[in-house]
Amino acid sequence: MSSPQPILSLVIPCYNEEGNLRELHKAIHASVDPLGVEYEIVITDDCSKDSSWTILKELAAADPRMRVQKLNRNSGESAASWAGMKASRGQFIFTLDADLQNDPKDLPKFLVALKTHDCVCGTRVKVRGEGDHFIRVASSRIANWVRNKLSGEQISDAGCTYRAFKRECIENLKFFKGMHRFLPTLFKIEGHTVTEIEVGNNPRFAGQSNYGVWNRLFASFYDLLAVRWMKKRMFRFHVAEKVN
Ligand code: UDP
Ligand code: MG
Numbered sequence: 564m565s566s567p568q569p570i571l572s573l574v575i576p577c578y579n580e581e582g583n584l585r586e587l588h589k590a591i592h593a594s595v596d597p598l599g600v601e602y603e604i605v606i607t608d609d610c611s612k613d614s615s616w617t618i619l620k621e622l623a624a625a626d627p628r629m630r631v632q633k634l635n636r637n638s639g640e641s642a643a644s645w646a647g648m649k650a651s652r653g654q655f656i657f658t659l660d661a662d663l664q665n666d667p668k669d670l671p672k673f674l675v676a677l678k679t680h681d682c683v684c685g686t687r688v689k690v691r692g693e694g695d696h697f698i699r700v701a702s703s704r705i706a707n708w709v710r711n712k713l714s715g716e717q718i719s720d721a722g723c724t725y726r727a728f729k730r731e732c733i734e735n736l737k738f739f740k741g742m743h744r745f746l747p748t749l750f751k752i753e754g755h756t757v758t759e760i761e762v763g764n765n766p767r768f769a770g771q772s773n774y775g776v777w778n779r780l781f782a783s784f785y786d787l788l789a790v791r792w793m794k795k796r797m798f799r800f801h802v803a804e805k806v807n
Contacts, residue, residue: 571602572653576643582769594667609643663768665725673727681755685725685762
């Protein structure tokens with residue numbers, strides 16, 4: 564049995580998050596149920612090695628709002644997130660981590676900002692020190708600075724994947740490994756409007772981060788050059804008049 568056509572889709576990639584999933588499921592229900600809007604939770608298990616998939620199947624069996632799928636091999640956060648977006652059905656897509664660092668309590672704030680923008684990005688800049696240690700905060704600041712400089716952006720926290728956007732935003736998107744870091748820029752290239760809102764930053768509830776300093780600072784550099792190229796070279800046009 565699946566839920567009625569949802570308005571909101573919460574799309575969550577999951578790799579080895581067995582200690583977080585039940586809590587995440589509870590926290591989402593506690594924050595979104597009172598809004599009185601139809602929603603679904605789409606979790607993609609990126610071929611976890613722990614018991615995440617067993618837990619996800621159990622949660623989905625008891626909750627028609629939970630829709631879960633498992634990839635055949637570990638494909639990375641971007642792929643798991645994209646697979647979730649493709650499977651989702653809501654008019655508005657929310658992306659968040661499975662580790663409860665992104666607090667579902669912030670969800671209503673996104674909805675307000677979606678009234679005036681196509682995409683809303685969470686930024687943790689003000690509260691970053693609360694949920695993360697110094698090295699992580701520093702490496703993320705440097706990565707953001709370089710990213711903005713080279714891609715001509717002013718996104719204060721591109722590494723924060725707590726975002727909400729209209730389904731139209733992903734209609735023409737080309738997806739590539741690591742692209743979750745550039746989603747707002749790719750949306751802007753397509754002509755969509757993007758804004759930022761402040762969100763909280765909890766410590767990871769359980770388990771470990773999948774990224775180290777190396778990954779945060781350097782692994783996305785190659786992608787950054789591709790996005791920079793796209794921003795400069797891709798064109799958009801609007802037909803002004805037509806006959807026949
Ligand atoms: N993730 C995934 N596949 C991977 C690595 C990560 O689906 O190969 C998921 C992970 O379970 C989490 C999200 O992507 O929900 C972000 O990962 P993580 O929390 O480790 O990154 P951080 O928040 O530390 O940057
Ligand atoms: Mg995380």
